[in-house]
Amino acid sequence: MRFPKIAAVPAVVLLAAACGGGGGGGGADPAGAPDSLTVWVMGTAQDPLVEYFDGIEKRYQETYPDTTVEVEFVPWEDAQESITNAMAGGDAPDVLEVGNDQTSNWAQQGALLALDEHIADWGATGDLDQGALEYGQYDGAQYGIPWFAGVRTLYYRSDWLSDMDMEPPATWDELVEVSTAIEEEQGVPGFAAPTDFTNGIASFIWSNGGEIATQEGGEWQGQLTSAEAKEAVEFYAGLTSEEEISPQSYVGENELVPLADMANGELGMYIDGSWAMGQMEEQAEDPALLEEISAAPMPGAEGIAPAFAGGSALTVFSTTEYPEHATELLKVMGDKEGGKGYADAAGYFPAYPELLNDPAYQEDPVKAAGAQQMEHTEFFPATPRWNAADQDQAILPSAVLEIVQGGDVDEVMEQANKDLTETLNEEVE
Structure with missing residues (x-):
């Protein structure tokens, strides 16, 4: 599935450093954390999304206080060229959003990092929509984690x-x-x-x-x-x-x-x-x-x-110098709190079926219809x-x-x- 195609130039939002208590899971050594990690998000820099990433950075910095999160919003129509250029040695992200029907394509081209060893102990995978999780696989390896769903x-x-x-x-x-x-x-x-x-x-x-x-x-x-x-x-x-x-x-x-x-x-x-x-x-x-x-x-x-169970997957770009820290950021964005937060900000549904019972998705007629529709989904052929x-x-x-x-x-x-x-x-x- 896709964000609405709204013409806009890509915008980089450098989120201010912040500290707090609670965190990104601590799966990577804080002492070796980078000064910054870059996330590419498809779409345009709308205020609710910028606010969402401000919260993501605060959560991440609870474990990695010296790392800022730079977010670049890339219009969907520019995604193909931007990712291709990144593979050729241009500016590249650490964490990348891709349409869930694009995951196998970019995995096959070598743009994405296989996540299996990095998420082996991440308990959230068991609560994700298992069909959507499987859709993020290519050639037996996991390359994408469902971020949100849209029907x-x-x-x-x-x-x-x-x-x-x-x-x-x-x-x-x-x-x-x-x-x-x-x-x-x-x-x-x-x-x-x-x-x-x-x-x-x-x-x-x-x-x-x-x-x-x-x-x-x-x-x-x-x-x-x-x-x-x-x-x-x-x-x-x-x-x-x-x-x-x-x-x-x-x-x-x-x-x-x-x-x-x-x-x-x-x-x-x-x-x-x-x-x-x-x-x-x-x-x-x-x-x-x-x-x-x-x-x-x-x-x-x-x-x-x-x-069609549309939506996007979170991936780690294959050229990142910090695969473990990038994966920890992916987890903060893609756990129940991060996944629901983005879905709400962007007008989609979380990739966790149990969260669809939230009153927010049942009391509004339009959202209630979508939540009911989420119980009746299919996927396109999972091939590049x-x-x-x-x-x-x-x-x-x-x-x-x-x-x-x-x-x-x-x-x-x-x-x-x-x-x-x-x-x-x-x-x-």
């Missing part, structure tokens, strides 16, 4: 549904029914089904019992030609081409376009993450309208659809080649686009499955 849910106009005496849809049939009713009553599209939206499309496939790809005999095999996957993709594409509840203006677009429409009363429902409310605040011409927007778990074929298949080739979005434009489902999905299988099995250089 997508269904946003809807609660006032419109209340006026029609309807509940948010929980199934595909209800999605069509409610969307149609919204358009008839409000004169705006009932639902958005953008085609450049792998995360949303995948949820439809998973909810119908389908898979993207599976490992068989040590090789990846695409599963896009299964009856379940084809039916799901045909349904998703048909929301535009057949049911016509999603307008043509979303064809070829991602979820950022319907976000603006949702924020301004021009759309009834769409799928996005918990972070979207902050973006809608920036887009809304009338902020009062946002009070009418609520959320529910995503509707599936017969019930709640699984969502997934990024090539999705980000570079856009195999699944391209197939949906072609079907919306009239392509034969069987033929399109056959070719997409062939491309996916070949790409996932290409030799990693």
Whole structure:
């Protein structure tokens, strides 16, 4: 999963030295601690995040009082170039945030340090989401520690549904029914089904019992030609081409376009993450309208659809001169206190399932929907080649686009499955 892509120049925040009592775990010798450690965080330097890192530094300095923490916020769109340059000998961090679906890619390229020996006695790993923890592995070694989680849910106009005496849809049939009713009553599209939206499309496939790809005999095999996957993709594409509840203006677009429409009363429902409310605040011409927007778990074929368990992982950069001290900083950022603190500051969920019972995630309707959705998640293929298949080739979005434009489902999905299988099995250089 990703932070919202907000254009900004990277900013370095040198947090003031502080002392206190309690600490970073003491797994490395304080006498050998560096003067500073550098953390690269993806996104922009928003005040709650800067405040979070001020607290992280104070906690770390309880054990390593002479070490300052320098935090550089790197826009997501600059991450690839920044990490590549660091690998080539440029400025590099000690601790690095990466998207959880990017961990194996950077591990394979040698950018990340294997953490196994450094976290062997760290008790927090047993309480982390074990699926997310496993997703941070590559070639049998642990390279990433789940930092926070993010899932997508269904946003809807609660006032419109209340006026029609309807509940948010929980199934595909209800999605069509409610969307149609919204358009008839409000004169705006009932639902958005953008085609450049792998995360949303995948949820439809998973909810119908389908898979993207599976490992068989040590090789990846695409599963896009299964009856379940084809039916799901045909349904998703048909929301535009057949049911016509999603307008043509979303064809070829991602979820950022319907976000603006949702924020301004021009759309009834769409799928996005918990972070979207902050973006809608920036887009809304009338902020009062946002009070009418609520959320529910995503509707599936017969019930709640699984969502991609997005989020980020904390890693240690392979070139750090202080691997033990960097790992101790990772632990402070990624333990229950640090993980929940960042999730709250950034609008996500902690990577510790037990913390989802916190009233803060149950009393707010939008957060409650996300917390419920967190109980229904899936992961994309854990291979460095997934990024090539999705980000570079856009195999699944391209197939949906072609079907919306009239392509034969069987033929399109056959070719997409062939491309996916070949790409996932290409030799990693």
